[in-house]
Amino acid sequence: MTNYEILKLLNDSKDDINKHEVFIEKLRILSANNNRMMELFAEISGFNQQQSSYLSALQNEISAVVQYMHSFSSRMFFENSMSISNILKALVDALPSSGRPMTMLLYELNCLQDAYDEFKSKHSQAKLMPLIEHANKFIEYLDLFYEYVEMTDAMLTSNEEAAEDAGTFELYMPATLTFEDFVSRLKSIKEIYDELCLLLNVSPSAHPLRIAKVESGSLWASLFGDSKVTALMNDFIRGGANYLKRNYTTEGKLAAIPGTVKTMDEVLGYTKKLKEAGVDVSDTEAELAKGALLIAKNMNNLLARQASVVVSGELITLVEGNDQKALEFRNMPRLENDNGKADGE
Numbered sequence: 001m002t003n004y005e006i007l008k009l010l011n012d013s014k015d016d017i018n019k020h021e022v023f024i025e026k027l028r029i030l031s032a033n034n035n036r037m038m039e040l041f042a043e044i045s046g047f048n049q050q051q052s053s054y055l056s057a058l059q060n061e062i063s064a065v066v067q068y069m070h071s072f073s074s075r076m077f078f079e080n081s082m083s084i085s086n087i088l089k090a091l092v093d094a095l096p097s098s099g100r101p102m103t104m105l106l107y108e109l110n111c112l113q114d115a116y117d118e119f120k121s122k123h124s125q126a127k128l129m130p131l132i133e134h135a136n137k138f139i140e141y142l143d144l145f146y147e148y149v150e151m152t153d154a155m156l157t158s159n160e161e162a163a164e165d166a167g168t169f170e171l172y173m174p175a176t177l178t179f180e181d182f183v184s185r186l187k188s189i190k191e192i193y194d195e196l197c198l199l200l201n202v203s204p205s206a207h208p209l210r211i212a213k214v215e216s217g218s219l220w221a222s223l224f225g226d227s228k229v230t231a232l233m234n235d236f237i238r239g240g241a242n243y244l245k246r247n248y249t250t251e252g253k254l255a256a257i258p259g260t261v262k263t264m265d266e267v268l269g270y271t272k273k274l275k276e277a278g279v280d281v282s283d284t285e286a287e288l289a290k291g292a293l294l295i296a297k298n299m300n301n302l303l304a305r306q307a308s309v310v311v312s313g314e315l316i317t318l319v320e321g322n323d324q325k326a327l328e329f330r331n332m333p334r335l336e337n338d339n340g341k342a343d344g345e
Contacts, residue, residue: 004172004220006095010149013091017142023080024142026072027112031136033065065128074120081113101148105141112138167227168212169193169234171302172310173219185219188298192236195294196229199279199287228277234312239268240299241309241316259296261288270295 017024088106095102112134119127171189190209197204207226214221224230264270270292275281281288303309307319 002174002218002220003215004218005174007153009091009094010152013087014146014149016087017084020080020084023076024139027135028139030065030068030132031139033132065132069119069128069131072116077116078113081109081116085109085113101141101145105138105145108134108138108141165227166207166210166224167230168222168224168312169230170222170310170312171219171237172221173306174308175306176217177219182219185302186214186221188302189221189223189233192233192295192298192302193225193229195291195298196232197226199274199284199291200226200228200232200277201279202226202229232273232277235273236268236270236295237299237302238311238314238316241303241311241318243267244303245316245318259293261285261292264292264296 085106088102088109091102092106112131115127115131115134119131169189173185177185193209194204196202197207207229209223209225212222212224261271265272271281271288274288303318308315308317310316
């Protein structure tokens, strides 16, 4: 599993757990009683003159918690706890070598479920303390899990911070790449950025495309640069990927479009988006044509032989099912160059 996939899995799991925020907040409130009760138990065991008042306070605390537990319906408790349990089990199975924070959290959740069962079946105050203790432990390990996700995120991403006005571009390609393919695709990203800088009258030296994270094997590139340029990169590459998705055929037939302004307008909204970004399109016909050709050529190279891509968080599956396995033996539809032939022909 790549770093990108690990990080996405952890963050997705964290987000899924947080969907149970009402349930978790109730457990936090229940957990808060643990320390108060432990303090009262300590005072009572000390045989001091105020022992009776502490005992009375403890009884009041227990009564309040028992009353509070009425807000937990059995259905609510088990639906939420089982859902969180399934999330954690999937995470432990996917990340067995780094699963201790999740394993301990899952263990405490199981203990909490058992303690709740005991409390509900016997309605005994004696069963209340184990329930509170396991709620407290579960919240402790949940917070540790959140810290673990944040630490993993920090380790797998760059410490370099983007300027306030910078935009981001992230591309993930799960297919394994050769060294040559990896370098070639990074070069295509850079050429698309530089060409869009030229069209937008942005200096690539003053606003260079900078690396937040690059991972090899598969390609995971997290980059930042001028916000207008990266916004167009996201739009155009996402549009190019969706075009390939719509036009892929299992017979390997090419359904290409020429890298001309007219056809780039039809597929990507090329001129319209440049105009919206502030380009005076009325006096730049030659520059637009050159840009269309270069961008189409580099998108061909960037997206070739990929079953799926993730463009700034959006998954686009270009090839479905069993066709993914045969992809390396078939042609993908590509954006054509200006002479009407697909690149590489």
